[in-house]
Amino acid sequence: MTIKNFLYVNRKAPYGTIYALESLEVVLIGAAFDQDVSLAFLDDGVFQLTKGQNTDGIGVKNFSPTFRALGDYDVTKLYVEAESLAERGLTADDLQEVMYEDEDDDWAEKPSIKIISRAEMADVMAGADVVLSF
Amino acid sequence: MKFGVVVSEGPYTHQAVDSAYLFVKAALDAGHEVPRVFFYHDGVNVSTRLSIPPQDERNIQQNWTALAKGHxxxxxxxxxxxxxxxxxxxxExxxxxxxxxxxxxxxxxxGLGQLIEMGIQTDRLVTFGD
Structure with missing residues (x-):
């Protein structure tokens, strides 16, 4: 099968609309197709990866733990835009830890989240064959 | 060229599905192929046959059904x-x-697999949404 670079662009907050949840559902299903997958988080999408999410008060499911399972699906490239974090008063410390085991490096645990600049994000997008924007 | 199209906003509230329709028509007129359109998020609401827009308005579902049939x-x-x-x-x-x-x-x-497959099999994937 052809292998393409799939980039899932997440621009919306995790709750308030369904985009973030339904994006993650595509990522999980798409993992079965053995494509080269990356996720991008920008604008309010950076809130999707914040730690300590608690949805008890709004009656919807907290799906943020699912991000930590992505490594098991070979989804190991989560790009977060530095400017979007800064604009919202967030830093790397506000994000949850998402790790994967690198099979090419004796299954060493490595972080999946990479914080990159807006200019680098443009390069990531330019390098993608298929961009799905949510 | 082979285009895959994603529609991710609902009918009548949002322009996305109308733009997608016009895009698909224009692409076909220009000799391109559009083998599949995938409806996601509120875009799925296009597919109900029970919607009854006022008679002087476009019927979005019927337009898609006719376009799909013809092509x-x-x-x-x-x-x-x-x-x-x-x-x-x-x-179901x-x-x-x-x-x-x-x-x-x-x-x-x-299933969503059809969306991924469309991304793999087409030359360009175009999303109409917010």
């Missing part, structure tokens, strides 16, 4: 998104014990 376009509605929003075909209605179904002719309910 053999596969109109796929995401099953997970459709079930959340009460869109069922006959099989029976399977889920529901007393009605509402999917229009030309649309079919299937």
């Amino acid at each position: 053999g376009i596969d109109l796929v509605v995401c099953i997970a998104a459709a079930q959340r929003r009460g869109l069922l075909d006959e099989n 209605a029976t399977r889920q014990g529901k007393d009605a179904n509402n999917i229009a002719e030309g649309f079919r309910i299937s």
Whole structure:
């Protein structure tokens, strides 16, 4: 099968609309197709990866733990835009830890989240064959 | 060129599905191929045959059904998104014990795999959404 670079662009907050949840559902299903997958988080999408999410008060499911399972699906490239974090008063410390085991490096645990600049994000997008924007 | 199209906003509220329709028509007129359109998020609401817009307005569902029929376009509605929003075909209605179904002719309910497959098999994937 052809292998393409799939980039899932997440621009919306995790709750308030369904985009973030339904994006993650595509990522999980798409993992079965053995494509080269990356996720991008920008604008309010950076809130999707914040730690300590608690949805008890709004009656919807907290799906943020699912991000930590992505490594098991070979989804190991989560790009977060530095400017979007800064604009919202967030830093790397506000994000949850998402790790994967690198099979090419004796299954060493490595972080999946990479914080990159807006200019680098443009390069990531330019390098993608298929961009799905949510 | 082969285009895959994603529609991710609902009919009548948002321009996305109209723009997608016009894009597909223009692409076909220009000699391109559009083998499949995938409806996701509120975009799945396009597929109900029970919508009744005022007579002097465009009928979005009927336009898509006609376009699909004329050009053999596969109109796929995401099953997970459709079930959340009460869109069922006959099989699903029976399977889920529901007393009605509402999917229009030309649309079919299937999984998100169809979206990924479309991304793999087409030259360009174009999303119409917010």
